[in-house]
Structures are given as C-alpha cells and as structure tokens.
Amino acid sequence: MGIVNVTADSMFAGARSVTPERAIADGAELARAGFDMLDVGAVAARSGPPVAAEEEAAALWPALVGLRECGLPLSADTFSAAVAERALAAGAAAINDVGGGGAEMLELVASSGCGYVLMHIEGPPREERPPPRYGDVVDHLRAWFAERLEAALARGVAEEQIVLDPGIDFDLPVEEGLEILRRLEELHDLGRPLYVSLSRKDLIGALLAGSWEGRLPAEKREWGTVAACSLAVAAGAQILRLHDRSALQAVRVAGRIAQPVGA
Secondary structure (H helix, E strand, O other): OOOEEOOOOOHHHHHOOOHHHHHHHHHHHHHHHOOOEEEEEEEOOOOOOOOOHHHHHHHHHHHHHHHHHHHHOOEOOOHHHHHHHHHHHHOOEEEEOOOOOOOOHHHHHHHOOOOOEEEEOOOOOOOOOOOOOOOOOHHHHHHHHHHHHHHHHHHOOHHEEEEEEOOOOOOHHHHHHOOOOOOHHHHHHOOEEEEEEEOOOOOHHHHHHHOOOOOOOHHHHHHHHHHHHHHHOOOOOOOOEOHHHHHHHHHHHHHHHHHHOOO
C-alpha cells in the first residue's frame, strides 16, 4: 500500500503532498511504480491540535475523487467517522482507522461493508501520553484485538472486512515494538490478515541512532525501513504500508522468497 498525505506536517517531508492536486499527482506516480493500493490521509497521525472534520474532509474528498483515475483501490486514513463517511462516498474502498475502533466508526463500517484497518492504540489519537507498561506485549495485543473484534462483530461488521494493525510507534515503546515484530506470526491466531505500517517509523530511527532521544529523522530511515519491512513479510505480514519504491522492491522479493514451494 502506497502512502499519500494531503498534509504539510506529516512526519516524513517526502510524503507531504500539501494540496489535493499534488496528492493526485503523487498517487499516480505510486501507481506507476507498482503499488497495489493507495492510503490517502489529510491529518497527520502524530500529536497535535484537533482538526475539524469539515477541514479534513475538504482536503481528502478531492484527492480521493482524483485518485480514482489511477485504477487502484483506495483507503482513507482517518479516525473520524464523519470524515470516513464522506471518504467512502468519494470512492474509498476501505478505512484505515488509527482510532482503535470506536462505536460510531464500527457502525459505519458495518452499514457500508467497506474494508477496515483496526489499529491497536491505548487512547485517543494525536494526544501525547507516556507509553503503557505491558507484561507480555504480544499477549496484550491478542487480548486487545480479540475484544475489539468481538465488539465489531456485535455491531454487524463482517469478519472478512477487517485487517489488524499492531500500531507500531503508537503507545508502544521500542522494545515492545521489536517484540511484536519478532512474534508477528502469533497474531495470526486471531484469524485476520496483518497490516503493518513500519515505513520510516520512529522505532527505526531509534534503532539506527541507538536511542529514542537521539533517533534519526524520517529522511534518514529509508534503508532501515527496507530491512524491517522485509523481515515483517517473512514473519507473515500480508499488507505493508510504504512510502518508497525501495521498500516496495524489498517487500516483493521478501514475499516471493518466503512463499512456500508450489504455492
């Protein structure tokens, strides 16, 4: 999945399309590069002041409408149910929700039948808070996802609509993020595909620099992303959300190598 941000403040300057017109051109370039889907967002996921739904939708709508010409399935990166509803009307096939599956969002997903990325998070998006303490972080994620899946199914969401995102960098310290990536296969017990958003993440910057405080900026994380995404594919990630062609090549090759003989 290629990343398109209709923003001026996303964490990676190389993926700040700023205007819908630029986002359409950038998305078309990702389509030509061979990406299978595009994930389009109009609000940076990092912390910051609230963004009004009307403002977010006003940037997202024309970008989605224009990107339909690419011929690729589109997902809308939003945790606002009101914005998600407009995004689906504009042509999005799925919602990438960093909000963890609130009631209003789940009801929309159920009524629309769209695809849905359910991401682990321990509180509201875009709010600073110290990361929680975990015992066994993978056991915690399995229990958290099981509860949210049950809530989604109870509201009428079909199981096949849902993929699961561990939420790397969201309420997860570096060591816990690494533990999840080492043990991704254990999350397959939940019965849903795994969606991993690792591209140029702070976790990678911290590993490259040797500390969280001194982590390298997103612009210097390309080859760390290549390594992390390749290993995630080998561990069973089915969908990778990516900024770069280099990571796309790595994912393609890693996936083919990891594919069982005869499959």
